[in-house]
Amino acid sequence: MAANRKLLAVAAACAAVVIGVTGCGGDNGGDKDPFEGMSADKIAKKASKTSKNAGSFTMKSQVKESTGQATGEFTVAKGGDCKATIDSGKQGHSEILTVGDASYMKADEKYWKTTAGATIAGRVKGRWVKAPSKGDSACALGDMFESKKFKNLKREKDAEVDGKKAAVLVKKKGDETTTFYVAMEGKPYFLKVTNDGDEKGTATFSGYGEAVDVKAPAPGEVVDQKQLAGL
Template sequence: MAAHRKLLAVAVTCAAAVIGVAGCSSDGDKDPFDGLSADKIADKASKASKDAGSFTMKGKMKQGGQANDLEFAVAESGDCKGTMGSQKKGVAQFLSVGKTSYVKADDKFWEGQGGSSTAELLKGRWVKSPNKSGDSVCNPDDMFKSDKLKNLKREDDAEVDGKEAAVLTQKKGKETTTFYVAMEGKPYFLKVVNKGSEDPGSIVFSGYGKPVDVKAPPAKEVVDPQKIAAGS
C-alpha cells in the first residue's frame, strides 16, 4: 500500500511548485529590485530561500476537488515533518528523516485507504518506508530551484502578513502562479498562489533560518510495512 508515500509526495510537490534568491535590503521607499526583470527577482528569491536552509510552510491545496490543509517544517539537513489532510478524508502526520519516511494518520484516513481493519492495525502507529530517491525528500537544494521560473511578469506590489512584497506572475494556458517576494531584508518567498491548475493551492512561508528539530519515532511505535499488506 503506497498511500503514505503518495501523501508525502503530494506535500513535497506542493512545496516544489513554489520553487524558489542573494541578500537584498530596502532603503526607505526605494525599490530593492529596481532595474531587475521579474525573472531576475525570482532568481534572487530562489537563492535566498534555499540558502536559509530551514523554513516552514502552511496553506491549502485541492486534489480531486477536495481541499486539504498542509503544514510542515523543513530542517537545514533536508529532514522535515508536518501534517496534511481534511476533516472529510482524515489527517496524516509525516516525517522524513535521512533516507526514511514515516506516516501516522487518524482512523478516518486509514479507513479510506484500507478499511476498518487497517485503521485498527495502524492506530497510533507510524508506517515506515524508504525514500524513493534514497535521500531526504525535503532537501532545500531540490525544492527551491529557479530553472522553472521563467517568463514572469512583475505586477503591482502587495503585502503578505504586513510585509511589503514584489508580486510576480507566471501564466501557462489557464494556469496562473503568483509569487510574493519579500522587499525588506532578504528576498525570501513569502507566499505562492496557484490558480487554474488541476491541483490549485496557496502556501505561505515563514521561519526562514530558524532551527527545525526532526526525529524518527521510537521503534516501538513503528509498524512493519509487510504487516500492513497482511492486515489490509
C-alpha cells in the same frame, strides 16, 4: 503518498517555486525598490537562491478539493529532516516525520481505511508506520526552489504578505496563473505562492534559517512497513 503530494501542487506544480543555489541578498530598508532595474525572472531567481541558502523553512499550504479544502504544514530542517501534518476532507488527518533515511507516518482511521483498507487501519491504529524515505516522501520539497523554471514572469503592483512588503511576480500559462510574492525588506525570500487553474491553492513560507528539531518516534510506537506486507 499521492494525497500528501497534492498539497504541494500549489508551490511545486505552478512553476516550481523555490530553492536554487547559493547567495543571498542583503537587508533592504526604506522605500527604495531593492529590485530596481531587475526583470521579474531575475527577481524570482534571486529569491530562489536566497530561499535555498536559508536551508530550513516552514510551508503552510491550502489546496481546494472537490469536498472542501486540504491543508498542510511542512517544516524542513537543514539536511532534509522534516515534519508535517496534513488534513484532507477526502482522506483525513496524517502526520509525517522524515529522519535520516527513514520516514514515519501516523494517521487517523479515515486515512488508513481510504488508502490501505480496514485491516491495515486496525493494525496501525495510534502507531507510526516506518518506511525507507528514498528521498520521495511528502516532505521532499527540494524542487520547491528550482530556479531554472522561472521564465516569462511579469512584475505587477507590489503587495503585502502578513504585513511585509512584497514584489508580485505573475506567470501565466494557458488557463493557469501562478503568482509569487518576494520579500522586499530584509532578505528576498519567497513569502507566498498562489495558483489559480486546475489546481487552486496557496502556499505561504516562513521560518527561513530557523532551527528545526525533528526526532524519530520511540521504538514502541512504531510498526515497520515490512510487517504489514501481505495483509
